[in-house]
Amino acid sequence: MAKIKPSKGAPYARILGVGGYRPTRVVPNEVILETIDSSDEWIRSRSGIETRHWASPEETVAAMSVEASGKAIADAGIDAEQIGAVVVSTVSHFSQTPAVATEIADRLGTDKAAAFDISAGCAGFGYGLTLAKGMIVEGSAEYVLVIGVERLSDLTDLEDRATAFLFGDGAGAVVVGPSKEPAIGPTVWGSEGDKAETIKQTVPWDRFRRGDVGDLPLDSEGNVKFPAITQEGQAVFRWAVFEMAKVAQQALDAAGISPDDLDVFIPHQANVRIIDSMVKTLKLPEHVTVARDIRTTGNTSAASIPLAMERLLATGEAKSGDTALVIGFGAGLVYAATVVTLP
Amino acid sequence: MAATQEEIVAGLAEIVNEIAGIPTEDVQLDKSFTDDLDVDSLSMVEVVVAAEERFDVKIPDEDVKNLKTVGDATEYILKHQG
Numbered sequence: 462m463a464k465i466k467p468s469k470g471a472p473y474a475r476i477l478g479v480g481g482y483r484p485t486r487v488v489p490n491e492v493i494l495e496t497i498d499s500s501d502e503w504i505r506s507r508s509g510i511e512t513r514h515w516a517s518p519e520e521t522v523a524a525m526s527v528e529a530s531g532k533a534i535a536d537a538g539i540d541a542e543q544i545g546a547v548v549v550s551t552v553s554h555f556s557q558t559p560a561v562a563t564e565i566a567d568r569l570g571t572d573k574a575a576a577f578d579i580s581a582g583c584a585g586f587g588y589g590l591t592l593a594k595g596m597i598v599e600g601s602a603e604y605v606l607v608i609g610v611e612r613l614s615d616l617t618d619l620e621d622r623a624t625a626f627l628f629g630d631g632a633g634a635v636v637v638g639p640s641k642e643p644a645i646g647p648t649v650w651g652s653e654g655d656k657a658e659t660i661k662q663t664v665p666w667d668r669f670r671r672g673d674v675g676d677l678p679l680d681s682e683g684n685v686k687f688p689a690i691t692q693e694g695q696a697v698f699r700w701a702v703f704e705m706a707k708v709a710q711q712a713l714d715a716a717g718i719s720p721d722d723l724d725v726f727i728p729h730q731a732n733v734r735i736i737d738s739m740v741k742t743l744k745l746p747e748h749v750t751v752a753r754d755i756r757t758t759g760n761t762s763a764a765s766i767p768l769a770m771e772r773l774l775a776t777g778e779a780k781s782g783d784t785a786l787v788i789g790f791g792a793g794l795v796y797a798a799t800v801v802t803l804p
Numbered sequence: 805m806a807a808t809q810e811e812i813v814a815g816l817a818e819i820v821n822e823i824a825g826i827p828t829e830d831v832q833l834d835k836s837f838t839d840d841l842d843v844d845s846l847s848m849v850e851v852v853v854a855a856e857e858r859f860d861v862k863i864p865d866e867d868v869k870n871l872k873t874v875g876d877a878t879e880y881i882l883k884h885q886g
């Protein structure tokens with residue numbers, strides 16, 4: 462049998478740089494109230510959201526990704542040509558093929574980096590980070606760009622009281638590269654497909670195309686409404702608050718980190734009430750900085766963790782070298798949690 | 805051993821105190837969670853899950869909306885506890 466030479470990777474991986482892009486248009490709750498019966502007070506108290514960003518036609522998934530990635534690459538202090546792979550997590554890129562990652566890799570000036578999209582909803586950042594770490598340690602790439610990007614405004618039914626106020630647009634990116642020390646802990650991740658119905662797209666594209674009405678929501682003219690994300694809010698809230706606190710604890714345990722060792726907590730920004738409840742259940746001490754970027758960003762799915770990370774570092778609330786617990790969770794249902802050293 | 809009505813009310817009082825910061829003595833059978841005890845629909849989910857653990861009952865989402873008062877919850881738990 463011929464002998465195959467193995468690939469040779471780095472001992473460990475770490476996040477070397479982070480960057481974010483928030484669309485120019487800031488949308489306050491008053492705009493949401495034009496299409497649903499609600500109040501600013503209700504939206505703030507039930508979700509923590511005060512404003513969110515909505516992308517313009519020019520602020521495409523690719524354009525926002527390129528902006529965020531450029532910042533992350535500069536922050537990491539590397540050149541785009543050194544990037545070996547680009548992993549993009551998104552659910553709101555509307556071209557089935559090719560993957561948006563290839564366009565982004567090209568526009569950034571990478572040297573034919575491997576590029577592909579993944580679909581892991583609001584856990585997408587953790588899924589991408591785990592893939593990146595694997596590639597670096599295994600040796601198929603020295604530097605990997607992980608991007609979470611969404612234009613959820615395109616998938617929001619503005620007449621749906623349960624979701625109209627929740628979602629926002631934006632992109633967050635990190636550069637992951639080699640490290641002498643462990644700087645990304647074991648990932649605790651998984652899926653619960655038996656709960657797939659709790660967050661989903663209202664209409665699959667093929668039924669939408671056929672105009673196959675069935676029991677689907679209709680607009681005022683009797684046409685099937687454009688597909689949007691719908692959810693069973695209470696069921697998701699219950700799952701997020703109780704099951705995800707356990708997953709977060711498992712990620713701490715797997716990394717051998719106690720709540721006292723932790724500097725920063727960056728959960729997926731879905732609802733400030735979920736964040737507050739997790740902080741309580743995990744008994745995080747006062748000194749732990751908690752990301753509450755949701756207030757001005759809304760829920761940006763896969764982009765929420767890197768966006769929140771970038772903001773905490775930019776405002777000085779967190780600093781390079783801090784130990785952070787990150788956890789993403791959402792449609793699937795899927796989840797991923799890990800402990801990282803901040804870039 | 806199944807909890808008595810008094811034990812359930814006392815347990816719910818501790819849970820509501822923990823989640824909404826309401827003094828335990830204010831948690832009485834006739835009190836409405838939302839109107840009297842500052843427990844909104846999302847805090848109610850937290851109360852329900854804490855009660856499930858404490859009293860070994862399952863309270864599905866569709867039953868939660870029927871639990872308007874501390875008395876409703878107490879009665880439900882008395883009936884369904886394992």
Ligand SMILES: CC(C)(COP(=O)(O)OP(=O)(O)OC[C@H]1O[C@@H](n2cnc3c(N)ncnc32)[C@H](O)[C@@H]1OP(=O)(O)O)[C@@H](O)C(=O)NCCC(=O)NCCS
Binds near residue numbers: 583731735
């Ligand atoms: C969406 C969410 C804020 C809704 O809150 P909720 O408490 O579950 O809302 P409910 O639908 O049970 O409604 C509770 C009350 O508020 C009212 N209400 C619902 N939506 C409202 C709105 N947009 N504005 C004002 N009132 C509203 C309801 O009519 C109801 O009133 P009632 O008790 O008088 O009948 C909440 O369920 C949530 O955030 N869940 C988690 C979702 C999430 O994060 N998903 C993404 C994960 S990646």
